[in-house]
Amino acid sequence: MMLRYALQTIRDRKGGFLGAFLALMCAAALITACGTLLETGLRGRITTERYAAAPLVVSADQNVHRTTVKHKGNGKTKVKHKAKPVAERAWLPAAIADRISNLEGVRKVVPELTFLAQPVTRSAPQSAAHPSYGHSWASAPLTPFALVSGRAPASEDDVVIDRGLAEQKGLKPGDRLVVQSTSTPRPYRISGIAAPAGRGDLRQQSSLFFSTAEAERLAARPGRISALGVMPAPGTDLNRLKQQVEQALKGTTAQVATGDDRGPVEFLDAAGARIKLVSMGGAMGGTSLLVAILVVVGTFALSIQQRHRELALLRAIAATPRQVRRLLGREALAVGFVSGALGALAGLPLADWLRSRFIDMNVIPATLEHTAGIFPACAALAVTLLGAWAAARISGRRIAGIRPAEAMAESTVERGPARGRIIAGLVLLAGAAALIAVLSVLRTEAAATPVTFLAVVVSATAVSLLGPFLVRLASVLLAGPLRLAGSGGPLATANIRGNSTRMASVVTPLTLLIGMTCTVLFVQPTLGDAARAQAHDGVRATWVLAAQGPGVPSAAAETIRRTPGVTAATEVVRTTVRVGLDKYPAQGVTQAGLARTWDPDVTSGSLTEFTTGPGTVAISELAADRLGLHPGSKLKLHLGDGTPATLTVAAVYSRGLGFGDLTLPHELLARHMDNPLAATVLVAGDSGRDELAAALKQFPGVSVLAPATADRLQADRQQENAAVNHLAMGLVLAFTAIAVVNTLAMSVSERIREFAMLRLAGATRRQVLRMLRIEALSVLLIAAALGSGIALAVLTAFSIGMTGSAAPAVLPLVYATVVGAAALLALTATALPGRLALRARPVEVATSRQ
Secondary structure, three states: OHHHHHHHHHHHOHHHHHHHHHHHHHHHHHHHHHHHHHHHHHHOOEOOOOOOOOOEEEEEOOEEEEEEEEEOOOOOEEEEEEEEEOOOOOOEEHHHHHHHHOOOOEEEEEEEOOEEOEEEOOOOOOOOOOOEEEEEHHHHHHOOEEEEEEOOOOOOOEEEEEHHHHHHHOOOOOOEEEEEOOOOOEEEEEEEEEEEOOOOOOOOOEEEEEOHHHHHHHHOOOOEEOEEEEEEOOOOOHHHHHHHHHHHOOOOOEEEEEHHHHHHHHOHHHHHHHHHHHHHHHHHHHHHHHHHHHHHHHHHHHHHHHOHHHHHHHHHOOOOHHHHHHHHHHHHHHHHHHHHHHHHHHHHHHHHHHHHHHHHOOOOOOOEOOOOOOHHHHHHHHHHHHHHHHHHHHHOHHHHHOOHHHHHHHHHOOOOOOHHHHHHHHHHHHHHHHHHHHHOOOOOHHHHHHHHHHHHHHHHHHHHHHHHHHHHHHHHHHHHHHHOOOOHHHHHHHHHHHOHHHHHHHHHHHHHHHHHHHHHHHHHHHHHHHHHHHHHHHEOOOEEEEEOOOOEOHHHHHHHHOOOOEEEEEEEEEEEEEEOOEEEEEEEEOOOOHHHHEOOOEEEEOHHHHHHOOOEEEEEHHHHHHHOOOOOOEEEEEOOOOOEEEEEEEEEEOOHHHHOOEEEEHHHHHOOOOOOOEOEEEEEEOOOHHHHHHHOOOOOOEEEEOHHHHHHHHHHHHHHHHHHHHHHHHHHHHHHHHHHHHHHHHHHHOOHHHHHHHHHOOOOHHHHHHHHHHHHHHHHHHHHHHHHHHHHHHHHHHHHHHHOOOOOOOOHHHHHHHHHHHHHHHHHHHHHHHHHHOOOOHHHHHHOOO
């Protein structure tokens, strides 16, 4: 009976439920998309290419581990094991092959070397999404690669390239090809072209094959291999062989992979992207869920407020509070089911679009296959149903609980918010203040970013609950200026003051939109400007060398050092290291002549001691505080490839944002990186650009830049990173913008009778529309003040914690664009429904049933 009445109400009030339907559908689509990204990160398949013909692959452990033992009071102990991935590829001792080669069922063991090998041609450079790697021709059977023309590499000057690369670059056997590997670029003669036997070309990478001796020289890891392919004898049970290999490797850090587990061994970036995608999907999903709850509750509150008279009549004709709550709940479930199902379906292509955009931005590699299971859609539907039901019950709690006579009175005259709403608003306001206070002491981006956006959402929720008071206060402040707006001004003031609850439901999404957008747009500039300022102040170099390819070779830096007029050339490589399980950005710098090119603003210790002492490290003040270190302390860490090292702290510096938390000797850090080429080379001296450029003619792609130009390139790279955050949060902002339009349209559409009465009292259509515009601009002004205040408080706290300065980077033009876009949304969403509402004849509307 109650369900039938709920469905009938929905049919009769389609317009009233349309706003809630759209809000729920957008929420379901957003949650489905974020959930699909999360599922891809958790279960996404990484298909192997190079190891397709090796059923069993042995590789080094790509994680650092920590085991903690906690003693409980009852005499029991709890052992907890954690592991975190390293930034670079970990390598195996080559002698490990001897443990496997003689096992029963092993036909052949094929050692693998994987290293940087990028062709240098006049055509477009190799895309980062389609990298090029070098290997020994002896490892060709792992795919298997077979020659389609030419011959195998027989000398150190030969190279075999894959068919895809040959077709892309227009190369053939006998041509010369310059290859930039881990050392000086070198020309090779293409001795042959190879292709995977019995299958298509490699889709995710290009392969260059060298002779065994040349591959070992280029890999620069003597006595080590990147992986080991095990070819079983015919008829061998793979599971049994895997157990035998694992037993033979017991006591080493080697790991054995079969099936789909071989993919992460080959594509380390895809394995790392899983973690990144889980983090991004979880952060986006959590923020989306909080925003969706706020928007949906506000939409239902406005919808139920518009039905106060109808619900009051139900109470007056003896409907019990339970019946009213059940009616509202069933209406919400019916709307939530349809909108949730449609939104979940819409979320699937949205997730696919997001993944393709992330691939284009090189955030995740294409080797991580998209996974679209049913769980995200079901979860979105369940969340939508639960959210709709809870929002309707919460919003209808007051009208269902009061006496019938009071319900009729309240349907005519708006009353103030309930005591529980006020208390909840004050609690959330205190919670927002606590989050902002916590944010001001967080000094790592990973910790500060989620707190930043959570503080905005909690603050906006507090505004939602305390909105009626804030709107009434604003109406008093705006009364004077609005009188100057003509006849529409006093009417707009009266409407804002007399309908503060309705106006507050419009102010809330606008506040959230402005506050969240400003926070998203200004967080990265706040951090980036501080980092660039520190880098600018700390670089003493006259010139900076940079490369279009993978980096600047050490030979180029050595050539520059021999150039007349050059007093120092500092090679800089960058990676991340692990201290315990915590990840720290690190740079490696050439120690000789470092003081002439680099000034990190040492606050304790000595830069001279760092440059002259063996096994030393310089650390930022942040890292020193977190790790409890000072000059003379021992720092234990794992380098990029997981190799442990113990270094002595020689200096502590203040410019950690500009140069990273840890600075190590170049030789030490580069030896344990997949790409040991310098990201930049800082050059000091009085040599001119032309002289340096002439010395670098033998190094294609290496250019000489002024420090200011290098700063701009660094800023462009940071902007590319910021674009990822903008895309991730852009969907949440788009959802909020839809909610703004939706709420404003609902608010205006239900006032058709009010407009008719104004028309009958003598107001013209133009005067009514002018009143609506003044109301919209007043609401925008209130929301802009609240949203800007929230963003400013959050950004200031973020700036204090991350940069030590209470000066967030706010770009006036960008801020004006945000407010202008919000104004355009508000005016459009007000004007269009207003014009539609004014089309009806006033007499017919005034005499129609309410």
